[in-house]
Amino acid sequence: MPNKGAYLATVLAILAGQAGAQTPLSAIDWLSTTPTVTLDMDTAPGEPPVAESATSPEISVGKLGEARRDAVGLLPASVTGLPATLWQSSRAEMLARLIAEQRVSDLPAMQALLYTLLLAEANPPLGGSGDQLLLARIDKLVDLGALEQANALLERAGADTPALFARWFDVTLLMGQEDTACDALLRAPHLAPGYAARIFCTARSGDWQTAALTLGTANALGLLSKEEDALLLRFLDPEVIGQEPILVAARKPSPLLFRLYEAVGESRPTTLLPRAFAHADLRDTAGWKAQLEAAERLARTGALPGNHLLGLYTEREPAASGMIWERVTAVQNFDAAMRSGDEGAIADTIIPAWEAMRAARLEVPFAGLYASDLLSMTLSGPAQDIARRIVMLSPRYEAAAERGPADMLAGLARGSPPRTPSEQTARAIADAFHGAGVPQELSAKLARGQLGEVILRAMQLYTRGAAGDPEALTKALASLRALGLEDTARRAALQVLLLERRI
Incomplete structure (x- = not known):
């Protein structure tokens, strides 16, 4: 210099x-x-x-x-x-x-x-x-x-x-x-x-x-x-x-x-930058692959609506194969089958689409898009099992409990899971729905009127529980239920069982 x-x-x-002012960059x-x-x-x-x-x-x-x-x-x-x-x-x-x-x-x-x-x-x-x-x-x-x-x-x-x-x-x-x-x-x-x-x-x-x-x-x-x-x-x-x-x-x-x-023409890639920078890749000036990756990243945190993500998935035909393009193809095939109402085509495409969404950790946005329509479908075998899982991850989880076996998922969706399941995580969840109360450290804060703080601390307990701490999971879910957050408690519990993640 x-x-x-x-x-x-x-x-x-x-x-x-x-000569004059630069043209403003495109709005997102x-x-x-x-x-x-x-x-x-x-x-x-x-x-x-x-x-x-x-x-x-x-x-x-x-x-x-x-x-x-x-x-x-x-x-x-x-x-x-x-x-x-x-x-x-x-x-x-x-x-x-x-x-x-x-x-x-x-x-x-x-x-x-x-x-x-x-x-x-x-x-x-x-x-x-x-x-x-x-x-x-x-x-x-x-x-x-x-x-x-x-x-x-x-x-x-x-x-x-x-x-x-x-x-x-x-x-x-x-x-x-x-x-x-x-x-x-x-x-x-x-x-x-x-x-x-x-x-x-x-x-x-x-x-x-x-x-x-x-x-x-x-x-x-x-x-x-x-x-x-x-x-x-x-x-x-x-x-x-x-x-x-x-x-x-x-x-x-x-x-x-x-x-x-x-x-100045030296754009930086956003993939390694904080999530908020991904918005830059949602603009039309970005390539389709960059838009898809940005949309997936934002959809994982609820910052981008599922319909926006679906719109990008179905925007055009993939020009390549492998990685994200296989996911695009799987979603496009399933979406076309759902729009056609052909239950045979749905059965053929639902499993690849579900596996693609699992790989991207986008199961819940995906469920929000298709759960209601899947409730009206008559499927069988593995396709029906996957359809039930999808609906269980949506706001329609109670409707899913009316169809299929009377198992842990169905009981949990109704708010009354089996009392003594054999698996440790399921047992921790069941305890929260059968008598476990708010932990003393949280009930004391609740008595002092610290509701927001109690909710935030219950959320931290849930994070620990989702990472594999069964005692924390029971405390978190019991606390959420006691606070009137029953829908959140049920959905959080269903997600622990169905998403099979360790944070």
């Missing part, structure tokens, strides 16, 4: 040749259907109702008013069933830690429950800065890849502090919708997460002269990293791209650096 004097001259030379086409659950605080012991749906209504965004930001949510109590006191008796720092520690990427029932907690409206917790819990919720949504939900939460709260604005800026960059955040940054430059963001947004507004001058000044003062400096120079002057060596990217670039690499 040239010395600072020569560098500044190079930057200023950009101004004479710059996003479909948002967030899986959530409903808690029934009036559940009678032993007779918990089961929710018929696990989807949330359309998200609405309004003004915050005078409420503390930690109280902001997108789902009202009428949707979640959660009381306004959900968080208010726990410490903000404890709740933030528990949310950050949740590991639900392979646990669909816990994903739906976590989304409910992250998006719920509720009174703020004790202590904290007023937005500590909100920041933790946003960070977890981004971790799950749920960018639209994070963006809606940020807009609802108002991104007018440096910490909130930095997250909003990152989210809009990853969604390809940074112009709104850039406009806000230029109106309130004190919120900018750094000089690189100010230069980027100034350039996107069309003020190339100010952007170039700011770049030169920031470089002279040492306010930019070498990577930011090199990328912004290329962003402002495309002619530099052919004169400078290819850049070596950071292992985990920030969203801004990621977009700058893309803008």
Whole structure:
């Protein structure tokens, strides 16, 4: 890189040749259907109702008013069933830690429950800065890849502090919708997460002269990293791209650096980056394989609707074989059979499709797509066994219990599994449905009104249980049932048995 004097001259030379603002990068086409659950605080012991749906209504965004930001949510109590006191008796720092520690990427029932907690409206917790819990919720949504939900939460709260604005800026960059955040940054430059963001947004507004001058000044003062400096120079002057060596990217670039690499023609692969970056590969500018891999990655955490994934699977004919293309072929064949209603074709294609979804760990999204139609099919043998498993993994699991053997799965789907199954995991589940109570450490917190904290801790117990700890599994499921989360408890238990995973 040239010395600072020569560098500044190079930057200023950009101004004479710059024709105008760069064309904004394409926005991401996003479909948002967030899986959530409903808690029934009036559940009678032993007779918990089961929710018929696990989807949330359309998200609405309004003004915050005078409420503390930690109280902001997108789902009202009428949707979640959660009381306004959900968080208010726990410490903000404890709740933030528990949310950050949740590991639900392979646990669909816990994903739906976590989304409910992250998006719920509720009174703020004790202590904290007023937005500590909100920041933790946003960070977890981004971790799950749920960018639209994070963006809606940020807009609802108002991104007018440096910490909130930095997250909003990152989210809009990853969604390809940074112009709104850039406009806000230029109106309130004190919120900018750094000089690189100010230069980027100034350039996107069309003020190339100010952007170039700011770049030169920031470089002279040492306010930019070498990577930011090199990328912004290329962003402002495309002619530099052919004169400078290819850049070596950071292992985990920030969203801004990621977009700058893309803008200068050196796009970074997203497969090794955090899940939220996968949204970049959902755009039409990405190849079909990249779109498929990104969609699968996001669907695993409930951040992408199953219908979006199916649309990509069936978009065109595979042009190759092996790996993901075999999965595409299997899904296409099964989908065609289901649409035709030919039960012979369904029987022939359901097992390859199921095995393909198991390999990709997408069984639950797959079940959500086809379970209702499978209930009306008359299959036999292995095909019928697979169809029953698929329906058991869907919200229609109770209907599946009405057909087939009166086994552990059927009893569990009805909320009354056999009392003493022989297998250890099944026995741990049965204990939770036959008398096991809330662990003392959780019941004490519940008595203090710390409902949200208790749910988060029960989720951690379930994660341990799914990893092979039978005692933790019993405690988790018993706690969820006692809290009125019967549907979540049943689905979580069915998933442990049917997905056969060790987290």
